[in-house]
Amino acid sequence: MGTQNFRFGSIRDLEKKRKISQKKVDDSKSLDSRKKNGQFSTPIEIADEIMKYGLSLQKDSHISFFEPAVGTGAFISALLNNSSPDKVDKIFGFEIDEDYYEEAHKLWNSDMVELFNEDFTTADYSNKKYNLLITNPPYVRHHYLEKEKKAQLQAMVKKEMDLDVSGLSGLYCYFLLLADKYLDEGAVCGWLLPSEFMDVNYGKVIKDYLLNRVQLIRIHRYNPNNCLFDDALVSSCVVWFKKVDITENYNVEFSYGGTHDKPEVSKFISKRELSACKKWTHVTDAIEINNSTQTDACIGDYFDIKRGLATGDNGFFILNEQQIKENNLDMKFFKPILPSPRNMLGDEVMSNEDGNPDISEPLFLLDCNLDEEEIIAEYPELWNYLKCGLKTTATKYLCRSRKKWYFQERREPTPFLCSYMGRGSKDRLPFRFILNHSKAVASNSYLLLYPKDSLKKRIQENETTYSQIWNALKCIDVNDIEIEGRVYGGGLKKIEPKELSKVKCRELKKIVNQ
Numbered sequence: 001m002g003t004q005n006f007r008f009g010s011i012r013d014l015e016k017k018r019k020i021s022q023k024k025v026d027d028s029k030s031l032d033s034r035k036k037n038g039q040f041s042t043p044i045e046i047a048d049e050i051m052k053y054g055l056s057l058q059k060d061s062h063i064s065f066f067e068p069a070v071g072t073g074a075f076i077s078a079l080l081n082n083s084s085p086d087k088v089d090k091i092f093g094f095e096i097d098e099d100y101y102e103e104a105h106k107l108w109n110s111d112m113v114e115l116f117n118e119d120f121t122t123a124d125y126s127n128k129k130y131n132l133l134i135t136n137p138p139y140v141r142h143h144y145l146e147k148e149k150k151a152q153l154q155a156m157v158k159k160e161m162d163l164d165v166s167g168l169s170g171l172y173c174y175f176l177l178l179a180d181k182y183l184d185e186g187a188v189c190g191w192l193l194p195s196e197f198m199d200v201n202y203g204k205v206i207k208d209y210l211l212n213r214v215q216l217i218r219i220h221r222y223n224p225n226n227c228l229f230d231d232a233l234v235s236s237c238v239v240w241f242k243k244v245d246i247t248e249n250y251n252v253e254f255s256y257g258g259t260h261d262k263p264e265v266s267k268f269i270s271k272r273e274l275s276a277c278k279k280w281t282h283v284t285d286a287i288e289i290n291n292s293t294q295t296d297a298c299i300g301d302y303f304d305i306k307r308g309l310a311t312g313d314n315g316f317f318i319l320n321e322q323q324i325k326e327n328n329l330d331m332k333f334f335k336p337i338l339p340s341p342r343n344m345l346g347d348e349v350m351s352n353e354d355g356n357p358d359i360s361e362p363l364f365l366l367d368c369n370l371d372e373e374e375i376i377a378e379y380p381e382l383w384n385y386l387k388c389g390l391k392t393t394a395t396k397y398l399c400r401s402r403k404k405w406y407f408q409e410r411r412e413p414t415p416f417l418c419s420y421m422g423r424g425s426k427d428r429l430p431f432r433f434i435l436n437h438s439k440a441v442a443s444n445s446y447l448l449l450y451p452k453d454s455l456k457k458r459i460q461e462n463e464t465t466y467s468q469i470w471n472a473l474k475c476i477d478v479n480d481i482e483i484e485g486r487v488y489g490g491g492l493k494k495i496e497p498k499e500l501s502k503v504k505c506r507e508l509k510k511i512v513n514q
């Protein structure tokens with residue numbers, strides 16, 4: 001068998017047809033549904049580049065290729081385009097979506113290609129094994145996975161791999177672990193994944209798998225400022241490993257930017273060092289792995305940091321004065337809340353005499369701790385308003401997991417806030433530090449910085465300390481903050497409370513010691 005199997009024209013012609021099919025099916029679906037189903041295909045230039053590298057690692061004389069999430073077959077096209085005729089014996093794959101499957105089937109159906117319109121995670125054809133797996137699996141965030149599906153996936157990974165997957169994991173984590181049973185001894189695998197698994201807690205199970213069940217060869221991270229991906233909010237990397245049992249120490253390549261052939265940065269790190277490294281994206285940033293020796297003052301030495309309130313549905317729970325009046329709602333159920341950073345003009349929020357932010361359109365958070373019976377009996381207008389959210393807001397992920405769907409988290413106002421995402425530049429911080437003189441709380445588009453005792457003491461002694469602290473935060477070195485945050489596609493940066501707490505800020509030490 002071989003690529004001569006394709007009688008309909010050259011692979012290049014088939015690729016042209018595939019691109020048209022891909023666009024046709026993509027356009028027939030809403031962006032929201034594509035996000036929920038993880039349907040962002042790999043641009044062929046990237047699929048080709050990845051495939052060339054994968055083929056350079058797989059030295060077997062024949063290729064049997066496995067693709068658990070085919071789409072229209074970008075990687076099938078790349079395989080056939082980049083391997084010599086007769087080298088490919090077999091191509092086997094799954095695609096759950098009928099529309100993508102139909103197109104893939106029309107394009108690639110032949111003696112050598114066997115595709116199934118089935119859910120890869122539950123299908124089991126693992127009596128057959130393959131020596132090359134290259135894919136871009138569905139990312140699908142955990143809150144889009146049905147509760148039962150998540151439990152089923154966790155149970156399957158436990159049974160097959162004896163590994164515990166966190167409930168916060170995206171679908172791609174299950175894909176990677178459940179594909180193990182299809183791998184022949186020595187199989188080469190390339191997974192195009194969101195880089196975040198390298199840094200977040202739920203990624204630990206994947207890192208354990210890569211370090212202990214296979215031989216990790218390389219992780220190439222694409223530069224998010226320079227990316228070809230449609231799903232521009234995700235920063236992507238390709239994880240390369242070989243299915244072999246290896247106990248001794250070895251070196252793993254970490255590269256960043258450019259292409260596999262010509263990365264902007266590349267360095268090797270031993271498996272042993274990598275096992276001790278918490279955030280793998282930092283390996284290419286020339287950052288000291290074990291920062292336990294760090295003695296510099298960090299923000300977390302002076303502040304307790306929490307993420308702002310996750311309301312579950314800002315559009316429903318955050319209202320302006322006019323909406324509150326129109327619905328005849330009692331102001332006692334509302335507390336002031338800052339607008340999102342996008343809608344905040346300045347970085348200093350003054351207060352009016354009520355403690356509300358002195359801004360053009362103050363906003364208020366609906367925060368009621370009463371149960372339904374009491375609301376119905378005592379506050380019928382409020383109940384009328386809540387009723388409007390029963391079929392929509394109440395069914396959303398966060399709301400339905402609360403004791404009462406309309407209860408809000410507890411967060412006290414604080415004078416110091418930091419925006420949770422931003423872009424920035426070489427000389428401008430990606431995140432904004434806000435000085436808040438009002439009693440407004442803030443949503444989860446901010447991190448809230450609560451001064452610890454040493455700072456509180458200084459503030460009590462001298463009110464001007466507020467501005468000094470604010471200036472100290474605004475003067476943080478861009479590099480110091482970028483090292484701790486994460487970068488997403490298109491250069492978007494995010495920082496979590498734990499990460500912000502590790503950012504160096506020597507000026508705070510001076511303020512406390514003055």
Ligand SMILES: C[S@@+](CC[C@H](N)C(=O)[O-])C[C@H]1O[C@@H](n2cnc3c(N)ncnc32)[C@H](O)[C@@H]1O
Nearest residue numbers: 040041042069070071074096097119120136138
């Ligand atoms: C990120 S896209 C990538 C498609 C293709 N591999 C590529 O690189 O262009 C992931 C594909 O997986 C499919 N998919 C999602 N869940 C699946 C499942 N449980 N089993 C098989 N395919 C699935 C989606 O419909 C989508 O076509």
